[in-house]
Amino acid sequence: MAIRRPLQFGVDDTGLYEYTFPAKVQSFRDNFGDVQTVSSRVIGASGSIDEYGRGVHITANGNVSMTYWIEATDQDEMETIRDKIKGLVAFGTQPLIFQHDAEYRWCWAYLNAPDITINSAQAPANKQRVTLNFRVDNPTWYSINSAQWTTGTPVLWSGTANSGTAVHGSTQKYRGTVEDGGTAQVINNGNAYVPAIIEWTVAGGTAVGGTVSDPRVYYNDRSGLTVDDLSYAGTIVGGEGIWIDARDYSVKRGDIDNLTWSRGAWMNVPPGTVDLLVELGAGTAILTVDFYDRWT
Numbered sequence: 001m002a003i004r005r006p007l008q009f010g011v012d013d014t015g016l017y018e019y020t021f022p023a024k025v026q027s028f029r030d031n032f033g034d035v036q037t038v039s040s041r042v043i044g045a046s047g048s049i050d051e052y053g054r055g056v057h058i059t060a061n062g063n064v065s066m067t068y069w070i071e072a073t074d075q076d077e078m079e080t081i082r083d084k085i086k087g088l089v090a091f092g093t094q095p096l097i098f099q100h101d102a103e104y105r106w107c108w109a110y111l112n113a114p115d116i117t118i119n120s121a122q123a124p125a126n127k128q129r130v131t132l133n134f135r136v137d138n139p140t141w142y143s144i145n146s147a148q149w150t151t152g153t154p155v156l157w158s159g160t161a162n163s164g165t166a167v168h169g170s171t172q173k174y175r176g177t178v179e180d181g182g183t184a185q186v187i188n189n190g191n192a193y194v195p196a197i198i199e200w201t202v203a204g205g206t207a208v209g210g211t212v213s214d215p216r217v218y219y220n221d222r223s224g225l226t227v228d229d230l231s232y233a234g235t236i237v238g239g240e241g242i243w244i245d246a247r248d249y250s251v252k253r254g255d256i257d258n259l260t261w262s263r264g265a266w267m268n269v270p271p272g273t274v275d276l277l278v279e280l281g282a283g284t285a286i287l288t289v290d291f292y293d294r295w296t
Contacts, residue, residue, distance in 0.1 A: 004101065006066055009111070009134075010094035017091050019084070021068065028066035032107075032139040032296045036060055059296075062139025064096060064109060067131045070116075075125040085130060086114050096134055098141070105141040105295060109134040140192065141295040174289040177203045180280040184217070186269060186289050193268040194294035195246035198230060202238045203284040212236045214281030217267070219274050228265045234258070236285075 006025055010018040035057035039048040052058075070085070072078035088111045096109040113133035118124045173186040173196075188194055200215045216231035232242050232251070243252040246266035251258045269291055278287065 005099055007097045007099050007104070009088060009096050009109070010091050011097075017094065019088055019091075021066070022070070025066050025068040028064065030062070030064045030107075030136075030139070030141075031060060032062055032136075032141065034060040034139075059139050062107070062109075062136030064107065064134040064136060065131065067129065069127055070130055071127050072125065078125055078128065082116055082128070085116065085132070088114065088132075096136075100141075100143075103143050105143045107136050107141050108138060109136045111135075139296070141190075142292040143190070143295065144292060172288065172290050174276075174287065176287065177284060178278045178280075178287045179284050180278070182278040184276040184278060184287050184289060185273060186276060186291075187273050188269045188271050188291070188293055190293040190295040191271050192294045192296045193270050194291045196267045196269050197246070197288075197290040198244040198267055199241055199288040199290075200232065200236055200244075201241040201286045201288075202236055203286050210238055210283050212280060212283035212285040214279075215242070215285055215287075216279040217276050217287065219269075219276050227270075228267050230265060230267050231279075232258075236283075 005023075006021045006028055008018060008020045012018040036059070037057065038051040040051055041048045070078070070081050072081055091111065093108050093110045095106040097104060097106040111132060112135040115131040115133070117129045117131075119129070122128075173188075174184045176184065178184060186196075198217060200212060202210050202212050213235040214231065214233060215236070216229070218226050218229035221227050230244060232244070234242075234253075236242055236253075240253065242258065244250075244267070245252075246268060249266060269289075276287075276289065278285075
């Protein structure tokens with residue numbers, strides 16, 4: 001079992017916007033499990049009232065911090081290492097990648113507080129302590145079926161809004177032919193809800209010349225109540241496709257915005273195995289569902 005440790009910040013073929021952390025990092029932590037609390041006192045009563053009620057609280061601002069030592073043979077080499085670390089601020093928002101047991105997780109972060117301590121009693125020309133604090137506006141770890149980030153362009157959220165040429169990569173959780181009353185089972189291996197991409201195309205494509213009308217996908221909770229219910233009011237013909245992206249709240253038909261044609265809630269898949277239920281007004285469709293695994 002591999003220990004959980006930070007691997008690198010940034011992914012870049014040229015190496016200009018990529019930094020690899022030392023193999024031995026003293027300590028690191030994140031606060032992704034923290035939530036905002038808002039309580040109000042009640043006059044004449046003990047305790048207080050939670051203003052969020054019994055629902056899910058919103059998450060706090062994300063932060064990842066780590067501490068490690070940098071080593072050099074002389075003062076000039078140490079200055080070069082220090083300058084490179086402070087230069088990470090110029091990277092902007094990049095994937096911050098951790099190894100977590102046998103899989104790899106990342107978040108989108110930017111360095112906002114590099115702290116390099118110079119202690120004259122500890123031979124600072126040879127060894128210095130570094131603490132890096134990364135800000136994470138979306139405090140979430142993502143993973144893709146244990147896949148590793150590598151140099152080059154990772155296949156993430158692949159495909160285009162033009163379903164005729166879409167190429168789905170390793171984020172794909174389901175792709176299959178569905179009919180009215182059908183079911184599509186997906187698995188979110190994480191521990192948090194994750195926004196999904198829903199794509200509808202006509203089974204058989206242009207060769208069949210068929211159509212699909214009024215596609216709807218939804219799922220129920222354990223009590224049978226419908227949670228997220230997403231439908232498209234319209235007809236899809238062979239060679240076309242509808243691309244519904246819950247990450248950026250967009251609905252595309254080819255390259256044309258079709259947001260007003262959709263109804264319901266943006267699809268957020270809960271942790272675990274989920275049966276997505278399908279309704280079609282007519283025709284047989286190909287349903288594709290893409291999402292990352294998501295962790296707090």
